[in-house]
Amino acid sequence: MTSLLLVLLSSVLVTTVVLAHLPQWRPFVAPTDVFGGARVIAILCMAAVPAVSLLGWLLVRLVLGPWHLEYLRTPALVAVVLIVVPLVELALRRRGTLLTQQPGFALVMSTNTALLGIALITDLRAATFGAALLLAIGAAAALALLLLAFAALYERLQQADVPVAFREAPLALVTAGIMALAFMGFSRLIQE
Amino acid sequence: MLPALLTMVGLATAAGIAAVLAARRPERDHNRLVDEIDALLPQTQCGRCTFAGCRPYATALANGEADINQCPPGGHATAAALASLLGREPRPVDPRFGSVPTQPMVAWIDEGACIGCVKCIQACPVDAIVGASKFMHTVIAAQCTGCELCIPPCPVDCIVMRPAPI
Amino acid sequence: MRQVLYALVPTVALHVVFFGPGLLIQIVLGVATALGCEAAALRLRGKPLPPFLLDGSAIITAVLLALCLPPLAPWWLVVSGVAFAILLAKHLFGGLGANPFNPAMVGYAVLLVSFPARLLQWLPPNVAGIEPANLSLLETLATILTGSPPARLTWDAITSPTPLDALRTDLALGLTMGEAHARVLFSTFGGKGWDWINLATLAGGGWLLALRIIRWHIPVAMLGALFVCASVMSAADPGAYAGPLFHLTSGASLLGAFFIATDPVSAATSNRGRLIYGAGIGVLTYVIRTWGGYPDGVAFAVLIMNLAVPLIDRYTIPRIYGHAR
């Protein structure tokens, strides 16, 4: 219970970063189907977050740790993200989950911050493999849900009579701010 | 130093292999994308995009061999929808491929002038013209997509475009 | 929306009986700020003033926020909170009908996160057994406007934590539920004074239900979820967790269930969606109260579920007549 809630809290930080990117997934376009795009990314996250976190955790424990290379943690985790995301993307495309983007770096670009963040947090917080697994799955679910919620909210706001100066990115940032505010409620949820 | 180098080189190589593997669209993904694009096209089958029909154009779009602004019958709405689907920059229809029709048109055969040469029947991409050799032809208005492909082959110029009946 | 204000009258009245006239001053300050901000925003956005200004939504936001603040909170607290609520949470998102987050709760959360200490300076209830420093109307006004208590008193002499807050502190200090409950602030099922205020809120909410201004789904789902969570946890360990009745009657549970979560603009819109939305608020409220860093969780819970509303709406479209299930 506590670790799951902790995960939710942790993912907030990274999610806000991801969410600020959301309007850019479909640049210059009246976003007809932001939600559809978000759903694909959410599925991708569900698959990639646990894989990245666990691989990263194992890498740190089994390779970097014994060789005293902890200072390489961040670049190593970036590399893990770069390995896992294209493979997950390939698997999704094989399954026929529609990804309209050209194959390549688009998905890595839009998800790497979140993945890296969660991998780092998993690495710092999880002492055992079981804890890492739990954290990773919890973070994946939380991230996916938040992505979907924000995409749905974003679509709803598209039709609102928002003052011109605040359309698109400013409003997305304000919304992300209020979300972060809401998630402050979870602060100190776990006293360690 | 060496372990660090080995680790990073190993990881980088793995990332490179993953990137290469993921750089091509698997066939299933490709087909679904073509279906999705095809669903946005007006199915006029006029070939003004320089491809042999709507689906060939969709295939070319999916392969990145065509631009989103090549479909005059679809108009700007189709161009915008394609841009949105493919994550490309929206652009208005390129006038080089033809002008955007203001209202739906269908072909109409002046039955008095028709000599029954069947050339238009062969040209029609959706089999919307009925008739037989030496007999008068007529266009089934409900099935005509307004592609105008029947107009050039007509030797007596008896086909004109008219506003579609409502 | 006028009826919602009428339904709040008993709550406000009992609040004044137990905690002095501070709330009335807060309401006046809040409503004035709300109307001023609303008018300014409408003017800036080029909308007609009268229909929007008089529809009561801004006033409700101000009153709800004032009800959440300590009666002696300094004036700038309520003013800045209401200004945040109206300008940022409402008009930035498109004004009436378009705001995805409950404005009053946004204002409250901003204040709670920024000035937590100020928001915990509550007053002891004016009941037998507790001797509060009864401030006169003038003294109250002076306290609110200057931000410091009358010369004859200190803050410590006037203030007291809310029951929820007191319970949290006591439990953190290692007291059991029974010991904590034996303290003077608590009555049989809630905090002294708070029990009556909550009863008044329940009555007001019931009246709104009877008038069909609000529907039963959200209050029932929220209170039900809170009840279930509290029952399960207190059954598991009665010494460490407060019982369901305490949870239902303390803090903003009832106010939240009937007046805050039911704000239609920021709530889910289908009946099934409302049940999910309400239940989510109930569960989150319990979680934040019990394990979180703030004494009450209603505001955060409402905001988090507000965020989920468009997603809930998307997946709870009712089956249209004649469509296959």
Add this chain to the structure above:
Amino acid sequence: MATSGVRGGLRLNAHKERSTEHSLRPASPVESLVLPLDQHAGAPAVPRVKPGDRILRGQPIAEPGGEISAWLHSPASGTVAAIEPRPAPHRMGAPALSIVVANDRRDERYESASPPPFEQLSPQQLRETIGRGGIVGLGGAVFPTAAKLSSAAGASGLRLLLNGAECEPYISCDDVLMRERARDVVFGARVLLHALAAQTCVIAIEDDTPRAAESLGAAVAEARDERIQLRLVASIYPAGGERQLITTIFGVEVPHGGLPGDVSTACLNVGTAAAVAQWIRDAQPLTGRIVTVTGDGVREQRNLDVPLGTPMAALIYDCGGYTGRMSRLIMGGSMMGQALPHDDMPVIKATNCIIAASALDLQPRGPEMPCIRCGNCSAACPAVLLPQQLHWYALARDLAALETYGLVDCIECGCCDYVCPSQIPLAERFRDMKPALLERLTARANADAARTRFDARTARLERIESERDAALARKRQELAKKS
């Protein structure tokens, strides 16, 4: 016991008693009758007469102009004064090609060979006969009855539902019809049962029309026909909506995009049944109908038996003229009726009610406020839609979302308008958005059809090509063998 199986709906003040106090009487004859050729659903009728022709009452003056179309008969004897465009109520006052009959007041009746008793005709012959009576649905949709019967007939377990649930406020023409002509309704039911080859008939009426129930009950008992039964439904608007009534009576929903025939039901208005009876039994085609003239803006609120083509102005005059409070003229009920720009328009087959409304009848709407998503509309919506969401997407003109949220299933009953605290004209907005959405759906259907045809042609061409190649290869082989 009155039942309602429908979700949502409203209990409204029916305002019917004002027009049912007086008994039914024929309208005073008028000089000139205007008969729009497209007053029924489907293709416009084609005139069979020329200006100047002498015609008799009941004489067919226009014939069906298509598969779905209807005959038109002269409501009076006289001459054809003109065939020209005239303002028509079903077009909100825009002109429609109409036959103008100058009434000579001699009321000479056109003698047609009277048909044999209906039992002797086959169902199909009977349906054709009904079609020649110019009979269309009199509930307001004016769909040609013969076409409706033909599409429904022959289904196994087919049930006939006669709709006497006149749920819309102000309208009382069916109530009065059932009081005064209950025998016609029951006889019509028997004719329709035969025409449909159906075995059961339910006549549904609302529980707030006791005199109609009494009179119909007596007529049903008198007919001694066990196939026909009477059912009361709760008077909740829109209980008499076709789909709603079928759900109430039979407990099944008409599927999306389907017709009542899909649930083995044929639903007709009681007025239509009475018109069928008059045509089959008395050889009187549809040349008139009962019209409710009501509202605070007219002196004498009552029901009249009106020849088609009578100008509304004459009808109002017949009822004592306007009062000073008259503010708006409406054809139909207060919920779904259409506002008319003036009264120089004829009564047509669809005219069930004319409301001369005062400000008391229809309060002018206040200024429109933004939707606050209160959900009163979705609670009232009998089609189980979410009008608050539809409204949001209608403002954004988001056709894809409107499709998802079921705009096509909106029956435009106006319940959402009625309960909206923000005074939003929801039904009107939905009505405005429907054509765009339907156009989109049609375009998609057309594109799908074109794609199928193109694919079929491509496959055919490929097949021909490969066959030709195969034949060529065979020939080459044969030649190679020979040489």
